[in-house]
Amino acid sequence: MKTIKEILNYVEKHKLYPDLKIVDGKIKPKIKVEKKDVLMFSSNNYLGLSTRSEVINSAINAIKKYGVGASGSRMLSGNLKIHRDFEKKIAKFKKGEDAIVWPSGYAANVGIITAIMNPLKVRPSDFLKRKNIILSDELNHASIIDGCRMSKQKTVIYKHCDVDDLEKKLKKYKNRRKMVVTDSVFSMDGDIAPLNKIVPLCKKYNAILMIDEAHATGVLGETGRGACEYFNLKVGEDVDIVMGTCSKALGATGGFAVGKKFLIDYLRISSRSYIFSTAMTPAASASLIATIEVIEKEPEIIKKMWRNAEYLRSAFQELGFNTFASETQIIPVFIGPDDKAIKIAEELFKEGIFAPCVRWPAVEKNKARIRFTVTADHTKEEIDFLLGKMEKLGKKFNIIK
């Protein structure tokens, strides 16, 4: 316990303990945080669907029918019809053969990577099989990193979106059983993995390819189906495992994998975070079915979100801010020192904007940023309000001239 107290003292001394502000109400552009009216510019509710009435009603109806919890693991008593209905819906939406869902995206990533890269051993000879290796982008999400660690297999990190570095590593380990894993939209930088180049490399070197579509589902492609639609790739053929979360544009909670039916059948009997955890709530499954129906009926909300993202990003850049390599609705603004980013986020809040900073340990020390996100629901006036405040603070803190 002494060690833990020492860590807490360090965090307190350096003012690193996160200022966890209480949000009280629906996650919309105009919200109340700590009883103050502010504009939300950091939520993952990219299409505004977590608060749509048809989505809420679908969840309420499921609660009335099933109760609030699944009351068991999918493997035992918690395998509800509504779960299977959502799996069929998301498989069809993503254009894959079948799907499996977990209670969270984190559980999905650790459950998939461990099951695929540390496969069940069914015969004595399995213990002598080829060694595995995972090749993982350096900016992949923590849940991918934890999945790699929990698989207990060698993991090699390749430089962010660097296909030459990836090929060098694929060549070096050509005799191993390999998996390449990457976010398709990166959660902190908002850029897109070059899957048009990664797919041919995986085919050339016979590597399994897994993508994490947490921030791409409902976002990339004409109809929001994700990176495979955006790059014109086939789910299950060009990309073996399409993982995604239900907690961003889809507005609820949960994680999924879509792919060939045999792969999904295998994950159901091998993924420990699927087997040994209570199933997703019935309300989440029902709301997700409704969300996908809204996206299918109203693809214009995706276009609205993209227009807002392009407007905000180019205006930030014109003001002189560094927005990393952002190409999407995730628009980080580089600040640098952690303490400066903390101060700017605090001042932004006082000025009526809610956008906490992202800093160590989430990103490298002194590479702190304010990670803005923009949604389909934001108006031009709200975005202009943010730009005005950022211009003022950017000058005050010597980020821009």
Ligand SMILES: Cc1ncc(COP(=O)(O)O)c(C=O)c1O
């Ligand atoms: C890229 C990525 N993958 C996985 C996750 C985990 O998803 P969830 O929040 O649904 O557990 C996140 C969420 O922050 C994410 O950004």
